[in-house]
Amino acid sequence: MKKLNVFLLLTINCLFFAQAQNDLITNTQGRETISLNGTWYYIIDPYDTGFYNYRFKERNEDDKGAYWNEPKLESKTEWTEHDYKEPNQINVPGDWNSQDRIFAYYEGSVWYQRDFDMPEMEPNEELYLYFGAVNYEAHVYLNGKKIGMHKGGFTPFNFKIPTEILKDTANYLVVRVDNKRHSEEIPTLNTDWWNYGGITRDVKLIVTPKQFIQQYHLQLDENQDIVSGQKKKRYQIKGWLKFNETVKDAAVTLKIPELKLEKEFLVSGDSLNLAFEVKKLNLWSTHDPKLYDVNLTIGNHTLKDKIGFRKIExxxxxxxxxxxxxxxxxxxxxxxxxxxxxxxxxxxxxxxxxxxxxxxxxxxxxxxxxxxxxxxxxxxxxxxxxxxxxxxxxxxxxxxxxxxxxxxxxxxxxxxxxxxxxxxxxxxxxxxxxxxxxxxxxxxxxxxxxxxxxxxxxxxxxxxxxxxxxxxxxxxxxxxxxxxxxxxxxxxxxxxxxxxxxxxxxxxxxxxxxxxxxxxxxGAKGGFHDVKEMRFSEEYQEWYYKEQINMFKNRFPxxxxxxxxxxxxDFRSPRRNNPDFQEGWNRKGLIDNEGNKKLAFFVLKNYYQELKQIQE
Ligand code: GCB
The missing domain is CATH 3.20.20.80 (Glycosidases)
Known part of the structure; x- marks a missing residue:
């Protein structure tokens, strides 16, 4: 593959520079990606010094004190008050709290930094930066330029990388991650779980052709009747594809090899609705979680997925x-x-x-x-x-x-x-x-x-x-x-x-x-045994489950x-501070924090076994 000429990219892509956040690219696992997981450098910044100047105004892009800029000291008289160096290293993906004691209770900003080289790309291909999740607010900078921000700690996002700022080697990527809680955010100030901060999920570069399928869905059409135990002669499948840009007279091919299905659709526009029939479909179920390989192709770019077809109603x-x-x-x-x-x-x-x-x-x-x-x-x-x-x-x-x-x-x-x-x-x-x-x-x-x-x-x-x-x-x-x-x-x-x-x-x-x-x-602390009336004993929790299950069996509508x-x-929660039994853990787990099953686990397991026998 040819290394892409940066000047060529500059002309092709300057139109997109203004475009900060793009719609989500789904199914990154079925695309060409380069992982940016691994060791990153960090700076802990509780006062947001890297973001605001001493008047608490957002720093200018080229401000040397901005933590998105790489400090470059050219003479002995120059100085810096930030840098990314060993031993301040952290793993991505991962919450910061569990990686070093200094992070255990930390809520605030941490800056993450790593370099990457530009991947081999064909002319016309584009590069996106994808985060599986960052809790909670992420500001992303590349080579000193801001390329986007995202709020929401549990959902993915991506930005197109403006190619004119990309270098062949040592691209300086910085992310400000801020997990402070706020009353006007989702979630809000108080929850019963730990506010783990950090780049908590995979980070990757996605290489895409100029035109590509950004999102899609393919599923059994919910409007057809499915009767248990009766195979249908034909099943209706429906779908929808969304492209990253408007396409003109493009051909999209859909293949499901196992069903010997190959369909071509001509498309002009930025999305496409599909509807077609298939025979002999094995429906996905809890007994038989059948997944079909699905390939979607536009131009010479194929996106792969494994999809199950089923009806829930x-x-x-x-x-x-x-x-x-x-x-x-x-x-x-x-x-x-x-x-x-x-x-x-x-x-x-x-x-x-x-x-x-x-x-x-x-x-x-x-x-x-x-x-x-x-x-x-x-x-x-x-x-x-x-x-x-x-x-x-x-x-x-x-x-x-x-x-x-x-x-x-x-x-x-x-x-x-x-x-x-x-x-x-x-x-x-x-x-x-x-x-x-x-x-x-x-x-x-x-x-x-x-x-x-x-x-x-x-x-x-x-x-x-x-x-x-x-x-x-x-x-x-x-x-x-x-x-x-x-x-x-x-x-x-x-x-x-x-x-x-x-x-x-x-x-x-x-x-x-x-x-x-x-x-x-x-709640029950694993390994703590007493009479059933004793709160936080495994016996209490076992008793609770027995009574609840009797109620479900006999008194429920x-x-x-x-x-x-x-x-x-058991899971970590800052609300659970009983020093004898909780120590920062919500103890309602059927399994304790060391992975041991508590007595109540087996009560629920038996109930489910009975139900399973009746049902299946
Ligand atoms: C609830 C909440 C859950 C708590 C749980 C508890 O009702 O939905 O998030 O952890 O109670 O343990 O009190």
């Missing part, structure tokens, strides 16, 4: 997968590897978490409370685990603010764009335990409508809180009008009463929709459609 009070009722034997989890006290970020991490979930006989996982890294839905696709995935609209955010709503809408769009080709994802959740008020219901129902508009093929929900009146637990939150399933967090026996309160509890749901328990749980108890493993 609600039929009255039931959740149906491929026309068959399914009870969701779920478990909630945070994106955390407890035994390493860090964020999860790799395929290996995803495998560990799903292995634990499958040991529990679960067929579903709630990815709480924010979009998890992309390995999670990909591994779930390959294992046949169903997923609930959610944006961090959590507790009491500023529901009256239009700007806050827009931030939530952006995160929702980024989450859906990234994961909508994953058959495992069946539920988009727009938030968790938001307090009932008219303003909040307006805010939340806007998100529900957005999700449905962006993706009419999946279910939309949100975790609601239980209402209590005249001795009855009521599921009557007005947001339930808008969601496809009514999901509820309840802690009867932990936050209210003792576990045996479940024996007399009454439950009513106003909604004739599937009723799902999105959380229930109790008929529309009970599944549960995802809180939570698979």
């Amino acid at each position: 609600v039929d009255g009070e039931k959740i149906m997968l491929n026309g068959k009722q399914i009870f969701l034997r779920g478990i909630s989890l945070h994106e955390e590897i407890p035994q390493d006290v860090r964020r999860a970020h790799s395929k290996k991490d995803a495998k560990q978490l799903f292995k634990w979930a499958q040991d529990l006989n679960a067929n579903m996982v709630r990815l709480a409370h924010y979009p998890h890294n992309e390995y999670m839905p990909r591994v779930a696709d390959s294992l046949g685990v169903l997923l609930w995935t959610e944006i961090p609209v959590y507790w009491t955010i500023n529901f009256g603010s239009k700007e806050v709503l827009e931030k939530a809408q952006t995160q929702l769009k980024e989450m859906i764009s990234r994961d909508r080709n994953r058959a495992s994802v069946i539920i988009w959740s727009v938030g968790n335990e938001t307090p009932v008020s008219e303003t909040r219901t307006e805010f939340m129902s806007t998100l529900v409508k957005d999700a449905k508009k962006l993706d009419p093929s999946r279910l939309v929900s949100a975790a609601l809180e239980v209402g209590y009146s005249a001795g009855v637990n009521n599921v009557d939150d007005p947001l339930g009008e808008f969601t496809d399933i009514v999901s509820l967090n309840e802690y009867l026996g932990w936050y209210t009463g003792l576990p045996d309160a479940c024996r007399t509890a009454k439950w009513e749901t106003k909604y004739k929709k599937p009723f799902f328990i999105s959380e229930t749980g109790a 008929d529309n009970f459609a599944g549960l995802s108890p809180w939570i698979l493993a």
Whole structure:
């Protein structure tokens, strides 16, 4: 391959220089990429000195004191007050908190720096810089020029690199990462999880042709009937492609080799809707998570993916997968590897978490409370685990603010764009335990409508809180009008009463929709044993699960459609400061922070085993 002439690139690309942030490029795993993972340098900057001058004004681009500029000392009289040097090195991807004690409780700005050489590229090819996620705010600079910024700690973003600023070697890449919490952000100031900072997911360069498919989806058309156990003669597939720019008379080829399918579409414009039929399709399911190789080609550029085709829908009070009722034997989890006290970020991490979930006989996982890294839905696709995935609209955010709503809408769009080709994802959740008020219901129902508009093929929900009146637990939150399933967090026996309160509890749901328990749980310190009445003993948690399960079996309404108890493993939380039992951990895990299964794990496992036998 020929090295691209920088002058040539300059003429081709000067038009794009003004364009800062581009729409998300999805499926980076199926594209030509160069990893920028590895060791980066860092500077901790609690006063944002690298960003603001001494009058607290944003520094000029060429300010020598700006931390995006490389200090170059040409004589002994010159000096610098920043530089990127050993031993200040940090791993990417990864949260900073777990990498060095000085970061353990840090919230603020950290500057990351590394060099990269320009990859081999053909004339006309372009380069994008992609981040899987940076928590929370990222400002990105290359060779002293700002190329973009992004807010939102759990969704991906990318910038086109203006080629006129690219050098052949030693491109000086700097990212200011700021994880300070703010009342007007999503999430807001208080959550029950650790605010891990850093470049927490993969970073890569993406080499693209001038015209390419930026986003797409391909799925079973949700408008066809699927009847369980009946093979159809023909299945309708629908899809949509979006190009990075308007194309004229271009040919797009779609191939699914296993189905002997090859279709060509002529396209002029910036997007294309597809609809066609296939025969003999094996639907993706929890028993048979069948994925098909899919190749999409425009010009001589092919994008590869593995896609499963399935239908998820609600039929009255039931959740149906491929026309068959399914009870969701779920478990909630945070994106955390407890035994390493860090964020999860790799395929290996995803495998560990799903292995634990499958040991529990679960067929579903709630990815709480924010979009998890992309390995999670990909591994779930390959294992046949169903997923609930959610944006961090959590507790009491500023529901009256239009700007806050827009931030939530952006995160929702980024989450859906990234994961909508994953058959495992069946539920988009727009938030968790938001307090009932008219303003909040307006805010939340806007998100529900957005999700449905962006993706009419999946279910939309949100975790609601239980209402209590005249001795009855009521599921009557007005947001339930808008969601496809009514999901509820309840802690009867932990936050209210003792576990045996479940024996007399009454439950009513106003909604004739599937009723799902999105959380229930109790704390226990792994290895701590006592009588069952003793809080934080494994016996208490075991008792709690036994009583809850009896309640589900005997006292729950008929529309009970599944549960995802809180939570698979202990997780770090700054709110949990009981020195005997918590030490900064939320102890509601069924697995402790060293990876040991607690007694309650086996209670839930047995319940799921019974359900599995009835169901399958
Ligand atoms: C909840 C929250 C979850 C907390 C959990 C708890 O209702 O949704 O984020 O961690 O309770 O442990 O209190």
